[in-house]
Amino acid sequence: MTQPPTTLAGLRRAALRQSIRPVPLALNGLLLALLAVMLVLPVALVIGKGFSLAGRPSLYWLGRVLSNRVLMHQVLNSVVLACLTTLACLCVSLPLALLRSRTSFRGLGVLSVLLLVPMILPPFVGALSMRKLFSQFGVVNLLLERLGVLDFSASPPPDYLGAGFAGVVALQVLHLFPILYLNASAALANVDPAYAQAARNLGAGPVRTFFGITLPLMRPGLFAGGTIVFIWSLTDVGTPLIVGYEHLTPVTIFKELARAELEGRTFSLVFLMLGGAVSLYVLGKFVFGRGLPTEAAKASVASQVRRLGPLGTLGAWVLFGGVIFLALLPHLGVVLLAVSNQWVNTVLPAGYTLEHLKFIITRQTTYHSITNSLAYAGASTALDLLIGGVAAWLIVRTRVAGRLLLDAAAMLPLAVPGLILAAGYVALTAAGPLAPYGPTRNPIPLLIVAYAVRRLPFVVRGVSAGLQQVSPSLEDAARTLGSGPVGSVLRITLPLIAANILAAGVLTFAFAVLEVSDSLILAQTRPVYPITKMIYELATSTGAPETTNQAAALGVYGMAFLAATMGLAGALLGKRLGAIFRA
Amino acid sequence: MTTIRLERITKIYRSAGADVRAVDDVSLRVESGEFFFLLGPSGCGKTTLLRVVAGLIEPTAGRLWFDDRDVTDLPIERRHTAMVFQNYALWPHMTVAKNVEFGPRMQGLPAARRREVARSHLRRVQMEDYVARKPNQLSGGQQQRVALARALAAQSDCLLLDEPLSNLDARLRLAMRDQLRQLVKQSGATAIYVTHDQKEALSMADRVAVMNVGQIVQVGRPRELYDRPATRFVADFLGEANFVDGSVGQVGELTAVQTAAGLLRSDLPGPWAVGQSVTCCVRPERIAVRAAGAGDASGLAATIESSTYLGDQLQYRCRLGDHLEWKVTVLSGQAVLPPGTRVTLSMSLHDVTLLPA
Numbered sequence: 001m002t003q004p005p006t007t008l009a010g011l012r013r014a015a016l017r018q019s020i021r022p023v024p025l026a027l028n029g030l031l032l033a034l035l036a037v038m039l040v041l042p043v044a045l046v047i048g049k050g051f052s053l054a055g056r057p058s059l060y061w062l063g064r065v066l067s068n069r070v071l072m073h074q075v076l077n078s079v080v081l082a083c084l085t086t087l088a089c090l091c092v093s094l095p096l097a098l099l100r101s102r103t104s105f106r107g108l109g110v111l112s113v114l115l116l117v118p119m120i121l122p123p124f125v126g127a128l129s130m131r132k133l134f135s136q137f138g139v140v141n142l143l144l145e146r147l148g149v150l151d152f153s154a155s156p157p158p159d160y161l162g163a164g165f166a167g168v169v170a171l172q173v174l175h176l177f178p179i180l181y182l183n184a185s186a187a188l189a190n191v192d193p194a195y196a197q198a199a200r201n202l203g204a205g206p207v208r209t210f211f212g213i214t215l216p217l218m219r220p221g222l223f224a225g226g227t228i229v230f231i232w233s234l235t236d237v238g239t240p241l242i243v244g245y246e247h248l249t250p251v252t253i254f255k256e257l258a259r260a261e262l263e264g265r266t267f268s269l270v271f272l273m274l275g276g277a278v279s280l281y282v283l284g285k286f287v288f289g290r291g292l293p294t295e296a297a298k299a300s301v302a303s304q305v306r307r308l309g310p311l312g313t314l315g316a317w318v319l320f321g322g323v324i325f326l327a328l329l330p331h332l333g334v335v336l337l338a339v340s341n342q343w344v345n346t347v348l349p350a351g352y353t354l355e356h357l358k359f360i361i362t363r364q365t366t367y368h369s370i371t372n373s374l375a376y377a378g379a380s381t382a383l384d385l386l387i388g389g390v391a392a393w394l395i396v397r398t399r400v401a402g403r404l405l406l407d408a409a410a411m412l413p414l415a416v417p418g419l420i421l422a423a424g425y426v427a428l429t430a431a432g433p434l435a436p437y438g439p440t441r442n443p444i445p446l447l448i449v450a451y452a453v454r455r456l457p458f459v460v461r462g463v464s465a466g467l468q469q470v471s472p473s474l475e476d477a478a479r480t481l482g483s484g485p486v487g488s489v490l491r492i493t494l495p496l497i498a499a500n501i502l503a504a505g506v507l508t509f510a511f512a513v514l515e516v517s518d519s520l521i522l523a524q525t526r527p528v529y530p531i532t533k534m535i536y537e538l539a540t541s542t543g544a545p546e547t548t549n550q551a552a553a554l555g556v557y558g559m560a561f562l563a564a565t566m567g568l569a570g571a572l573l574g575k576r577l578g579a580i581f582r583a
Numbered sequence: 584m585t586t587i588r589l590e591r592i593t594k595i596y597r598s599a600g601a602d603v604r605a606v607d608d609v610s611l612r613v614e615s616g617e618f619f620f621l622l623g624p625s626g627c628g629k630t631t632l633l634r635v636v637a638g639l640i641e642p643t644a645g646r647l648w649f650d651d652r653d654v655t656d657l658p659i660e661r662r663h664t665a666m667v668f669q670n671y672a673l674w675p676h677m678t679v680a681k682n683v684e685f686g687p688r689m690q691g692l693p694a695a696r697r698r699e700v701a702r703s704h705l706r707r708v709q710m711e712d713y714v715a716r717k718p719n720q721l722s723g724g725q726q727q728r729v730a731l732a733r734a735l736a737a738q739s740d741c742l743l744l745d746e747p748l749s750n751l752d753a754r755l756r757l758a759m760r761d762q763l764r765q766l767v768k769q770s771g772a773t774a775i776y777v778t779h780d781q782k783e784a785l786s787m788a789d790r791v792a793v794m795n796v797g798q799i800v801q802v803g804r805p806r807e808l809y810d811r812p813a814t815r816f817v818a819d820f821l822g823e824a825n826f827v828d829g830s831v832g833q834v835g836e837l838t839a840v841q842t843a844a845g846l847l848r849s850d851l852p853g854p855w856a857v858g859q860s861v862t863c864c865v866r867p868e869r870i871a872v873r874a875a876g877a878g879d880a881s882g883l884a885a886t887i888e889s890s891t892y893l894g895d896q897l898q899y900r901c902r903l904g905d906h907l908e909w910k911v912t913v914l915s916g917q918a919v920l921p922p923g924t925r926v927t928l929s930m931s932l933h934d935v936t937l938l939p940a
Contacts, residue, residue: 194672197639200659201666202737203689216676 024400031391032402035409038453042424043416046274049427050267061264065272071252075272077165078249082234084169089177089229090222092323097184099316105308111320113570118327119178120566122514123171124238124532125555128539128548129333130167131244132343134160139333143347164245171243172233174327180225187221188214219288227284228414231277235417238516238532242539249273250419250517257426257521270423274416281415331559337552356546356553365526366554369534373558376444376530377512380451384508385501387452388459393489395460396467410460413453418517421450425522439524447530450518455508462507466500467493503572510565514558531558584615585649585740585773587636592645594631594797605631606642607797613775618767621777622784623794624820629777630669630745632794636775637743638662649741660689665737667744671730673718679705679729680714686737704732707766724755731763735770742767742774748783756780760787781821785809793817809866811851815938818864825867825909828940831859838937844903845883849935860940867912869934872899875925882929885909887920901928 053060065071100112133139141157144150150157161167191214199209237250246252249269256266308316336343341351360366388410394400395407413421425446429438437446470493478488494501519532529537531554538551594606606628613619621629634640636647638659647655654662665686673682683701692700705711708728718726727747734742748756748763764787767774778784784791785805792802793816801813812818815826829842834855840847840863847863855861875884885901888908897915902908911928920926 192670192672194668194670195674197637197659198666198668198672198674199685201637201639201664201743202686202733203660203663204685205658205660213674217674 021398021400024394024398025402027390028394028400028402028406031387031394031406032409034387035406035412038449039409039412039416039421042421042428043274044424045427046267046270046420046424048267049262049264050269050271053264061268062271064265065268071249071269074247074249074252075269077247078234078273079276081165081169081172081248082230085172085176085233086180086226086230088169088173089180090226092173092177093181093184093225096320096323097181097188099319100181100185101188103306103308103312103316105313105316107313107317111317111324114324115181115320116178116570117324117563118174119176120510120562121175121328121331121559122238122516122532122562123175123236123330124242124516125334125514125535125552125559126171126175126330127167127239127242128535128552128555129330129337130161130171130242132337133329133333134167134170137345139347142345146347161243163247164240164243165247167243168236168240168245168248171239171330172236174330176229176232177323177327179228180222183221183225184218187218190221191217223284223288227281230280231415231417234276235273235419235517237419237520238536241520241536253419253423254521257423258524262426262430267423267427270420274420277417277420278415334552334555334559337549338556339553340549356549357556359550360553360557365529366534366538366550368527369529369531369554370557372528373513373530373532376447376451377509377515379448380455380512381505381509383448383452384455384459385505388456388504389463389501391456392460392463392467396464397472407460411457413455414457418450418454418515419521421453422518422521425450425518439522441525442528443522443524444528446522447518447528450522451512451515454515454518455512458511459504459508462500462504463497466497470496499572503569506565506569506572510562510569513565514562584771586615587611587613587741587773587775588648589632589636590646590648592632592635592642592647594628594635594640595643604797606635609645609794609797609799611792611799611802613773615773616771618764618774618776618787618789620784620788620791621775621794622781622791622820623779625779627794628797629779629794633666633743633745633775633777636741637664637666662741663737663739664741664743665734665739667727667730667734667742667747669746669749671718671726671747671750673726673730673733675718677717678714679710679716679718679721682718682729683733683736686733686739690737700736700738701732704736705729707735707769708732708762723751724759727751727759731766735766735772738770740772742770742772744774744776746778747776749778749780756783763787785821793820795820811936812864812938815862815864818936818938823867823910823912825865825870827863827903827907827909829861829863831855831857831861833857837932840937844885844907844909847883847935848932849937850932851936853937855937862938862940864936864938865909865930865934867898867910868896869930870909870911871929872901872911872913872920872926873929874920875927882927885926885928887922887924887926889922890919901926903928 050061052058096115100108131138135141136157136159137152138160140160141150141152145152145157195213195217196209199213200206204212235250237254240246240248240251241254250273253266253269253273256263256269336349338356339352339354340349341353341355343349361370391406391410395403395410425443426439428434429436429443429446435441437443439446474492474496475485475488478492479485483491513530514532515530516532519530520536523529523533526537535551535554535558538547538554541547589609589611592606592609593604596603596605609628609632621632623629631640635642638654638657642655645655646653649662673679674685677685680698680701683705684697687697687700702711702714705714708731710725710728710732713721713725713729718729721729727750730747734744744767748759751759760783776784776787785808788805790802790804791808793800793808795816801808801817803811808817809821812821812824818824818826827842827844827847829840829847831838832841832846833839834857837848837850838853838855840849840861842863847865849863872885883903885903888900888902890900891898892915893912895915896912897917897919899911899913899920900908901911909928
């Protein structure tokens with residue numbers, strides 16, 4: 001038996017041997033190469049096409065974009081939208097997180113779960129009912145008129161959506177606030193209550209203590225969630241398209257990518273979006289989001305939870321319930337649209353029917369959009385579990401050289417929005433050996449890869465968390481009893497982290513089914529349409545009036561499916577579910 | 584300087600359907616400027632009691648007075664009780680200077696004056712060179728000193744210390760004891776200190792309250808508690824003690840107790856009656872041991888079972904009678920009595936304490 005090294009040089013040699021063991025090294029190299037092709041290459045192509053003219057590097061296209069007042073106005077509009085959405089999410093989620101962490105009242109458990117429901121309901125689908133609900137003569141104003149609050153004859157009722165900007169912000173906030181809520185709750189849980197108690201003890205009131213002590217210490221968690229919200233909002237294409245507000249850069253990019261002839265200008269615009277998203281991700285993760293080194297890994301004193309009295313409980317219910325109701329309202333509208341026979345100038349539909357729901361599963365194109373989505377999501381999930389599982393094992397269990405690079409690369413999709421990646425794939429298949437897989441020909445492999453790349457960080461994070469909870473000594477024990485390395489992993493580790501793998505897989509599958517950006521841009525022919533592209537086509541069709549109802553019906557199928565899978569993921573992961581949604 | 588009076592303070596927690604009395608009907612008076620200790624094992628309620636004084640915990644029953652003011656319902660930030668937390672609770676996003684300036688800032692002092700106050704207190708704890716550092720850049724001992732400076736800089740009438748030395752290594756803890764007492768006494772504040780370390784309490788306190796299971800068992804000066812424990816729990820908790828049960832045979836100037844080890848006499852007064860069951864308590868270091876000689880009628884007969892070398896001391900384990908085992912501590916340097924040696928144990932009348940059985 002070899003003796004353990006005792007000199008520094010010996011230790012270094014041992015570490016070097018650990019880092020260059022052939023199998024992990026080969027796997028690491030393979031995964032990095034795959035990520036390079038699936039992620040880095042498309043993004044590089046975007047940058048390349050945006051910065052070249054006639055085969056030579058050039059700032060021409062960037063100059064065209066920067067000098068175009070309409071495009072720059074759209075960029076500014078997109079940034080303002082993202083800022084407003086993020087700020088609004090913070091304003092909604094912070095009081096809820098504070099109530100959740102610092103008080104207890106009857107019904108808190110149920111409300112906390114319901115608060116997360118909007119996260120699973122895609123705003124793209126909710127947008128279908130926005131006009132029906134919030135337009136000038138929409139359901140809300142009709143209800144207010146019935147209640148005597150508004151008088152249409154006296155003055156025109158308000159248009160809550162305006163030109164649509166407010167509608168996009170509202171839908172995004174109502175979908176994204178649970179992400180910040182989860183991050184804020186986790187951040188609050190990580191702040192030792194002793195810090196606030198020390199401040200109160202030295203004379204600071206509760207408000208001063210919160211803003212001077214607690215909030216700064218929550219900063220990393222808030223930035224982690226805020227970064228995800230901002231990037232998502234900045235690059236969201238589905239919601240504005242359905243709401244009908246098109247003065248945003250993602251919408252312009254979408255329309256230009258759908259054209260047969262692609263201009264370098266489009267890719268310059270994509271680069272601007274990418275630059276903004278990556279810069280924010282870096283700032284959020286490495287500057288503002290860096291955790292402050294705290295002395296204790298856990299709280300040194302118990303958190304003081306205040307039990308609310310009847311009035312306080314009522315107030316909390318109004319706050320929680322109000323937010324949940326508002327968040328669910330668009331989707332309730334979608335459900336009503338899906339089953340309504342006649343719904344014009346009435347608060348509720350005048351008649352109900354299941355025809356739209358039946359239509360979706362009996363008409364070939366719409367039915368195939370469902371099976372297409374399930375197939376793409378299934379294949380992408382399998383790919384994610386394979387790549388993500390191996391990546392997580394390499395990152396957590398080995399000392400192989402390059403694993404930190406693999407970790408960073410696997411998390412990179414968080415900084416690269418779907419819109420950017422889709423543009424990259426369009427560029428990749430514009431010409432050359434991959435042209436047969438372009439959006440107008442056979443984009444199925446592209447769609448599967450795009451879905452897989454987008455969800456990879458969730459799988460890596462989920463499986464890594466599971467591996468970190470299982471001590472390596474359990475595998476070692478199996479090895480000492482004769483089990484080989486692979487066998488130890490399969491017999492010992494895999495069963496112990498099965499719940500993590502399953503939950504990560506379920507979540508990945510669920511979100512892939514209703515993926516928006518990649519689907520809208522890469523699926524250009526009807527036989528390959530996934531659900532979201534079919535919803536878009538139905539919702540924006542100028543044909544029969546019931547196409548909106550049909551789009552809603554398809555959305556209902558999507559939501560029901562998503563709800564079922566999220567419920568399963570929640571049952572498997574429990575409180576750890578929130579950790580998935582961090583930058 | 585403030586007098587603190589606790590009147591029948593009780594704190595009950597509801598846990599898994601059962602009520603837990605963390606503090607049970609405690610009444611206490613801490614004199615102005617006193618360095619008062621709450622001593623007891625983990626879970627006895629001492630930290631809960633301290634946090635009630637700070638206002639961090641609301642008592643289920645009872646009242647709290649600072650001088651003649653009822654502060655039971657007063658919010659935390661208006662009590663002027665600066666606290667040193669067990670884990671120091673130094674704010675990681677603030678420098679040492681900003682941490683210490685916090686209390687003066689809450690009092691409304693202008694910036695220049697705040698800085699002056701902070702520096703002066705940091706100087707007192709020898710941390711003035713670290714003003715620009717963040718807490719995570721300091722060692723445990725340095726953090727402890729900054730936490731103390733922060734509490735002192737608030738210039739409160741009352742200082743609360745929750746096991747501030749427990750996170751330090753043994754050597755540093757010893758070094759900090761004297762310094763801590765000196766700083767607290769210099770400040771003139773009334774101080775309440777919570778600890779489970781009896782040596783800390785005995786060496787630093789003006790007075791100590793020993794707690795057990797949420798209640799005060801005995802209050803007194805360190806020497807009183809050590810030499811005259813009121814119960815077996817106090818005797819056992821404060822240092823080592825030998826016990827033997829017996830029956831009072833004679834009362835008067837001397838109280839004689841017949842025990843399984845022999846007759847023990849005490850000249851300490853007590854409310855004993857002939858025939859009453861009592862427990863005799865003798866500290867190991869108060870017993871003289873010598874090899875038994877022929878005709879040796881005084882003292883208790885015993886046999887050496889084993890000896891343990893403790894550096895400056897030697898501790899014998901002695902068997903008295905069939906089942907009783909006592910410890911005897913002597914200074915090392917004397918000839919060691921081997922196991923099996925018949926010995927006679929003797930003690931002064933003043934060193935035998937009688938406790939209720």
